[in-house]
Amino acid sequence: MLIPEVLKKLSQSLDLLGDQITEAELQELLLKYPITYSAVEPWVTFQDSGYTRNVMIRTQHHEILCCCWLPGQSSPIHDHVKSKSFVTVLSGVATEHLFSDHLGKARFTLLRHLDQGAVYGEVGLIHRLGNQVSNNIPLVTLHIYLPPIELNSPDDYPGGRVFEEEKV
Ligand SMILES: [Fe+2]
Numbered sequence: 298m299l300i301p302e303v304l305k306k307l308s309q310s311l312d313l314l315g316d317q318i319t320e321a322e323l324q325e326l327l328l329k330y331p332i333t334y335s336a337v338e339p340w341v342t343f344q345d346s347g348y349t350r351n352v353m354i355r356t357q358h359h360e361i362l363c364c365c366w367l368p369g370q371s372s373p374i375h376d377h378v379k380s381k382s383f384v385t386v387l388s389g390v391a392t393e394h395l396f397s398d399h400l401g402k403a404r405f406t407l408l409r410h411l412d413q414g415a416v417y418g419e420v421g422l423i424h425r426l427g428n429q430v431s432n433n434i435p436l437v438t439l440h441i442y443l444p445p446i447e448l449n450s451p452d453d454y455p456g457g458r459v460f461e462e463e464k465v
Contacts, residue, residue: 300354301336308354308361316358316381316443320418323383323441327416332439334387337363341437348372348427350455360445363387364426366436371427374403375457378449380442383418386411389428389436396423402463423460 307330314322334341340351340363348366355361366389374396384391391411396403403423411417428436446457453459 298339298353303330303332303336304353304361306330307332308356308359311359311361311441311443312356318381318443320383320416323418324416327385332385332387334437337387337437337439341365343367343435355445357444359441359443362440362442364438364440366391366428366438368428368432368434368436369430372425372456373454374423374425374460374462375454376421376423376460377442377446377457378453380444380446380457381418381420382422383416383441384411384426385416385439386413387437387439388413389434390432391436391438392427392429392432393417394425396425396460396462398423398460399463401460403460404463 307326310326310330311318337353340353342349342351343365348364348370351363353361353363393409393411394405395407395409397406
């Protein structure tokens with residue numbers, strides 16, 4: 298797949314800044330190199346069986362993916378192991394449930410909606426991301442992980458380490 302110039306530039310800048318990059322620095326980078334829906338369109342693909350994770354660029358230091366979600370699709374509850382994670386919404390509205398780690402189980406803390414264009418970045422985040430049924434339109438998100446997610450257990454899924462939700 299031909300990588301658009303704007304994605305290459307973003308990738309090169311990420312390598313220069315390294316994994317200590319802050320959310321503010323990334324926001325600045327995304328203003329300089331705006332990644333629009335049309336830049337990622339060649340990777341946009343939907344499946345009825347679940348949301349898709351489409352790797353656009355992967356280096357030793359970072360990976361850039363686009364994820365595509367039909368209404369009603371969501372990730373499992375997970376963290377990103379040791380990687381810093383940034384999400385930006387390219388089309389649609391993402392729904393995110395945030396959790397804290399309570400003795401190895403995920404305890405729900407907050408529900409938020411991520412609008413198009415917003416950038417969110419956190420380390421140690423435990424969340425479930427998805428496209429809620431009532432949104433009625435597909436969701437496309439851009440994800441940056443620094444360094445690429447490293448999976449350690451067969452219980453992990455490609456997006457990170459899976460958590461069970463605490464029973465209350
Ligand atoms: Fe995630």
